[in-house]
């Protein structure tokens with residue numbers, strides 16, 4: 001977005017000039033009185049246009065959308081700062097209109113008033129979807145930092161648990177300069193252990209393989225020297241009740257632990273909810289969304305944590321370890337829910 005300033009003898013003159021030069025592709029953001037020459041007075045109207053191009057196109061059919069352009073970070077104070085001069089301008093235009101006996105001039109002013117009202121309504125009325133999401137963000141903790149020492153990823157098969165464990169361990173070791181150990185319970189799937197060993201070797205974190213879930217708690221006890229311990233689990237369908245029960249037994253008694261239910265953002269909401277119902281008994285206290293790069297609908301980044309009353313910890317945006325990992329924050333989720341994500345440019 002770019003701000004352009006126009007000076008003229010009156011707001012009406014400035015608006016005419018702006019319309020001539022920018023067409024409909026501009027949003028008035030402020031007006032102020034300025035001195036012109038030694039004795040003259042005038043106004044300066046600032047308008048916002050999309051993009052960086054200095055030469056706005058008359059032909060552009062794209063209308064700037066004031067509400068979207070204003071951005072999520074536009075607070076009440078900002079809106080008020082923009083609105084105040086516009087309101088006073090509207091008042092004075094109305095009184096000029098009332099006093100005017102010249103019909104032609106009156107029509108012009110009427111058009112200006114209606115154009116300004118349109119701009120004000122745009123600023124005042126964000127799209128309904130944004131209003132809904134904002135109220136969810138305000139009313140529920142949709143994101144929360146990961147603070148536990150022992151981090152467990154649970155969830156269905158193939159969502160990216162093992163890949164994400166590797167990203168998290170790499171972040172701890174290289175990003176946060178912590179010591180980290182990885183524990184895997186995934187001896188069920190052919191190649192599960194090998195995949196984790198490859199990652200652990202690359203990261204330089206020790207890997208501990210626990211074949212019997214009943215041995216997990218004592219294994220974790222032995223890892224007290226590590227700042228962080230990451231536990232990878234075998235993926236289970238929410239219908240595999242005995243396996244989930246056994247996981248619950250394995251995790252019982254482990255202290256300073258967080259259980260992150262890992263779900264692909266592609267997953268239909270009823271399947272997300274079924275997974276949450278089933279894994280709830282394991283002690284899920286975070287959601288971790290994967291595969292944002294393959295997703296089209298980002299509303300669920302806000303709606304699902306609000307609906308399940310479980311905050312999001314991390315997001316993953318691709319297969320690359322360790323790059324494609326994002327820490328979830330309410331603002332970040334809101335921005336993604338409204339505008340999607342920018343994918344990392346692939347190296348040439």
Ligand SMILES: Nc1nc2c(ncn2[C@@H]2O[C@H](COP(=O)(O)OP(=O)(O)O)[C@@H](O)[C@H]2O)c(=O)[nH]1
Nearest residue numbers: 157158159160161162163290291316317318319
């Ligand atoms: N596109 C995409 N693929 C991912 C992401 N995270 C993991 N994957 C891929 O998903 C597949 C399954 O990942 P894996 O970690 O083995 O899943 P797990 O069965 O839950 O442990 C692998 O091919 C990963 O590279 C992601 O954020 N985006």
Ligand SMILES: [Mg+2]
Nearest residue numbers: 161162186192
């Ligand atoms: Mg796995």
